[in-house]
Amino acid sequence: MIEMQNLSFGYSGNDPLLADLSLTLQPGSFHFLTGPSGSGKTSFLRLCYAELLPTAGRMTAFGQDVRGLDRDGIAALRRRVGVVHQDTQFLDHLPVAENIALPLIVSGEPVDMPALGDLLSWVQMSGQARAMPPELSGGERQRAALARAVIMSPELILADEPTGNLDWEMSMRLLQLLIELNRSGKAVLIATHDLNLIRAAKQQVQARVLRIAGKRLQLAGADL
Amino acid sequence: MKKADLKSLDLAALWRGLTRPDPAGHDRVVPPTGFTAQLTVFSAGAMAFLAVFALALALATGRLADRWSSELAQTVTVRISAPEDQMDQQTRTVMEVLQTTPGIAESRLLPDDEVEKLLEPWFGPDVPVEALPVPRLIEVTEAAEGFDAEALRLRLQGEAPGAVLDDHTRWREPLVSAANRLRALGLISLALIAAASAAMITLAAKAAMAANGQVIRVLRLIGARDITIATAFVRRFTRRAAMGAAGGTVLGMAAVWALPSMDQAGGFLTGLGFQGWGWLWPLLVPIAAAAIGFAATRWAALKILREVR
Structure with missing residues (x-):
């Protein structure tokens, strides 16, 4: 699905933020990505959906070298990867339901209204379908972002600190949704520094924990 | 990112996007820009109004130059004193x-x-x-x-x-030259109006796209192709330019039609206006405005999208 070989990335030429990363994300896998703030977790995720390109090494996504993708190719890749962004970006002039359906709309695919209703119900947002994004609470925004991330039925779901601003109860609710998606065959990668969340997940799902330390990716897990 | 990377924004693809109906509501992904929209419509209307007059001037002076040139060139007077x-x-x-x-x-x-x-x-x-x-x-x-x-x-x-041959050369040449210059002025005015319209629409489109930078970024992140994003803007600005220009053209044609007739004008404004099929010329103004809106917005879209991965 996603394969990285000796991948490096840096915003400035001489000082890489991430160095010599090698990783394979398999279909149906569940990964956590941890590391201190500023270690490059978000940059790692942005590499996965080609918002950033590696400065060295090789990375393929769904069998294609990301450096060889043109802009339409990148758009096609992003339709296969659902992303829950840290800052849950919505279009504030559209109601929640339309924001969630946005990936379908921009892909030119028809919006199946009953399916959209089911999705809203799944993330417990049926009552907020017509609400505008600024009216939503933090937890509602995260759940709406998750619904938008999965509406295209992507093969891989990336979540960047999805529970960062949520209380524990809401974090667990969101985690359950991600676990359900994983059980339906989706690969999930969650960047977080919340060790309690990782422990809670590991009780229900076989999750591997990756840690970025010293610019490199390490397999953690056993000590958590 | 290179300009060539934005090859999906080729003219044919944009044109298809523009002419296709929008049942999926692609255009709604771009927030309404009320004030910019009104300004674009108004400016396109004003420019079209002026363009109609410039066109009338160019056509009338062209006719005048041709008439003087041909009539005077073919008639000669012999004066016998x-x-x-x-x-x-x-x-x-x-x-x-x-x-x-x-x-x-x-x-x-x-x-x-x-x-x-x-x-x-x-x-x-x-x-x-x-x-x-x-x-x-x-x-x-x-x-x-x-x-x-x-x-x-x-x-x-x-x-x-006692006979003097007068072939009118002395006074024909400056008259024809003046009429030709007036015609050139009319055409230059048309070109300037087109350029000013393009600049105005480009500025409005760039302002709208810059104000919607975050929207464009979100759309790219969820997998929108450049053509989808650009078409939403191009469609909007092309329609505004065409609508404004259509209104301005109608007003301009009405104003030209209401000009004093040849006799009332005492000769000075002889023929200023459109004649016969010439009334069809101004109908090209909204089409030209739409084409300018299309090209200017595409150019602005290329510039802005180049900055977003």
Whole structure:
């Protein structure tokens, strides 16, 4: 699905933020990505959906070298990867339901209204379908972002600190949704520094924990 | 990112996006930009109004230049000023010379009543032409192949010393030149209006796209192709430009139609306006405005999208 070989990335030429990363994300896998703030977790995720390109090494996504993708190719890749962004970006002039359906709309695919209703119900947002994004609470925004991330039925779901601003109860609710998606065959990668969340997940799902330390990716897990 | 990476924004793809209906509501992904929209419509309307006048000016001066040029080029006058006892003789001689000169289709001695009409603006009605030392006038119509004016002038000088050939060159040239310059001014005005419209729409489109930078970024992140994003903006601005220009054109045509007629205008504004099929020309203005809106917004979209991965 996603394969990285000796991948490096840096915003400035001489000082890489991430160095010599090698990783394979398999279909149906569940990964956590941890590391201190500023270690490059978000940059790692942005590499996965080609918002950033590696400065060295090789990375393929769904069998294609990301450096060889043109802009339409990148758009096609992003339709296969659902992303829950840290800052849950919505279009504030559209109601929640339309924001969630946005990936379908921009892909030119028809919006199946009953399916959209089911999705809203799944993330417990049926009552907020017509609400505008600024009216939503933090937890509602995260759940709406998750619904938008999965509406295209992507093969891989990336979540960047999805529970960062949520209380524990809401974090667990969101985690359950991600676990359900994983059980339906989706690969999930969650960047977080919340060790309690990782422990809670590991009780229900076989999750591997990756840690970025010293610019490199390490397999953690056993000590958590 | 290179410009070539944005190849999906080629003109054909954009045009298809523009002409296709939008049942999926692609355009709604771009927030409404009320004030920018109104400004674009108003500016396009004002520019179209001015364009109609510039077009009318260019067409009218073009017609004027052509008319003066062709009419005056084909008519020549011979003026005979001779003592009264020689007048008839010299007139006959001149007529014979003219009839035997190659390149002259027709020569006609103006009768007294026509001369009287010509003098009427200066002397008033009922001028006693016969009591005045008025020269005889012969109107000469040139044949298509033309004649040698210098040779005719020399011949007249020898056979009828009181005859002067006036081929209007002296005053025709500056008039035609002035009309041609006016026509050029009209065309330059049209070009300037088109350029100003393009600049205005580009600025409005760039402002709208810059204000929606976050929207564009979100759309790219969820997998929108450049063509989808650009079409939403291009469609909107092309429609605004076309709508505004259509309104301005209608007003401009009405204003031209309401101009004083040729007689009322006393000759100065002779022919300013459209004639016959010429009324169809202004209908091109909204089409041109839409084309300018299309091209200007595409250019702005290319610039902004290049900055977003």
